[in-house]
Amino acid sequence: MESVLLLLSVILLAGVWAARVGSRLGLPVLIVFVAIGVLLGPGGFHIASAVPLTWAHAIGYVALILILFEGGLHTSIERIRGVWAPALSLATVGVLLSSLVMGALAYFLLRLPFYPSALLGVAVSSTDAASVFTMLGGQPLRKRLVDVLEVESGTNDPMAFFLTLVLIQWSVHGTGPFWTATGAVLGTFALQMLVGLAVGIATGYLGSFANQRIKLDTGGLYPTLSLAFALLSFAVANLLHGSGFLSVYVASVVMGNRRMEHRHSIMRFHEGLAWTMHILMFVVLGLEMVPHRLVTIFLPGIGLALGALVFARPFAVWLSTLGMGFHWREKLFLSWAGLRGAVPIVLVLTATLAPGYTPNTMMDAVFFVVLASTLVQGLTVKPFAHKLSLLEPSPSEGLIELVAIARENAIVVPIEIAPESRLIDRKMVDIPFPDNTLCYAIVRDNRVIVPRGATRLKAADHLLVLSDRRHVDELRALFEGEVVGHPAFLP
Secondary structure, eight states, X not given: OHXXXXXXXXXXXHHHHHHHHHHHHTOOHHHHHHHHHHHHSTTTTOSSOOOOHHHHHHHHHHHHHHHHHXXXXXXXXXXXXXXXXXXXXXXXXXXXXXXXHHHHHHHHHSOOOHHHHHHHHHHTTSXXXXXXXXXXXXXXXXXXXXXXXXXXXXXXXXXXXXXXXXXXXXXXXXXXXXXXXXXXXXXXXXXXXXXXXXXXXXXXXXXXXXXXXXXXXXXXXXXXXXXXXXXXXXXXXXXXXXXHHHHHHHHHHHHHTXXXXXXXXXXXXXXXXXXXXXXXXXXHHHHHXXXXXXXXXXXXXXXXXXXXXXXXXXXHHXXXXXXXXXXXXXXXXXXXXXXXXXXXXXXXXXXXXXXXOOOHHHHHHXXXXXXHIIIIIHHHHHHHHHHTTOBOOOXXXXXXXHHHHHHHHEEEEEEEOOTTOTTTXXXXXXXXXXXXXXXXXXXXXXXXXXXXXTOBOOTTOEEEEXXXXXXXXXXXXXXXXXXXXXXXXXX
């Protein structure tokens, strides 16, 4: 037990360090996580053994659930309304077209049988929400492009998983007559998507209702409540033969776009949880890699990776976005920015664990494509966007620096007006606040009031005062006799 906990702590510490160093050096963070797994595993220093495939598969599923949920919480309905047509076209038609191209390349380059080739094609055709959300965070790209990529990456997993399950069923039980097989596929697809959508909407509204109506004793339980609904949405949809991943994403979008008690705490909790899952998932994937096996398929692997980057994805993007108003430069960027990540690995693990499977070459080839995608595209996507003049004037980089400075000095001081306070009925304009200090909200009878100069204080008012930490003593002296809470740094 102690050794497992020690290894887990080493993995998380290494992941946090890698995230910091990778961002400073301009390296794709996710590839650094994989490298840590390779170094720790049988292909490196043998500090840790390869995780059993069933464990890796389960970790991948849980990680994708939590990463999709976190991404959906930050996705506004307005963004989806503006890009739903191209995003859904890329998530369905685009995945299918890319799968056909990559399956054909795998068949001719790797000499795999038909079904492993088709499964490999499907696996590497889905862009990865973890990779895309990480790459696009804070980038001053054209808003429409960012929205399309994020909504596509959050909604194309169901299509890829559906195609994988169909191919596995066909490989085991056969296809039967053409029209019967076609009808079964279309019926199953409709069932999965409709059930996933319905369960996601229902679970999202139920989670929002619970968040607003259940009064919990501590704010720390609200993130736990949201986590429960994330897992519930996936489980219920799967039990009803729907798409669990679509359900998770839809539920999180619904919850994120409604009023949410303790929103900040919930968002920060899921952000931290998603990053933890990023680290664990990609390190585990690194533990599964055997570098010397990649060498044996180096040449066909290079061909497959090049086919994915410069042919399959562009072919799918250009056809699936016809007539949708994209400039050729935007289509070129959408083609290049479709990063692969953990989803292809989880898909190939799903195939590997299926009965009667599967060649090691298939898993090694998927690793090869994922590494090439993450490394090559991750390093070049920002300069490529600049070269194509797709960056919009944005203060985001300056804002990041300003927020960093603010977090060093800015604090929020909660103050409660006592029942016998000398400040009752006093106007805000008459209170001599220190310099660089602002009372930005008053909570009164469970209502939030934005104070003005003429606003008068009442007993039991809760003031939220934004200030510089150097003025705390002045605030305590000014509000002597009131209940002054512990200052909290700006989050």
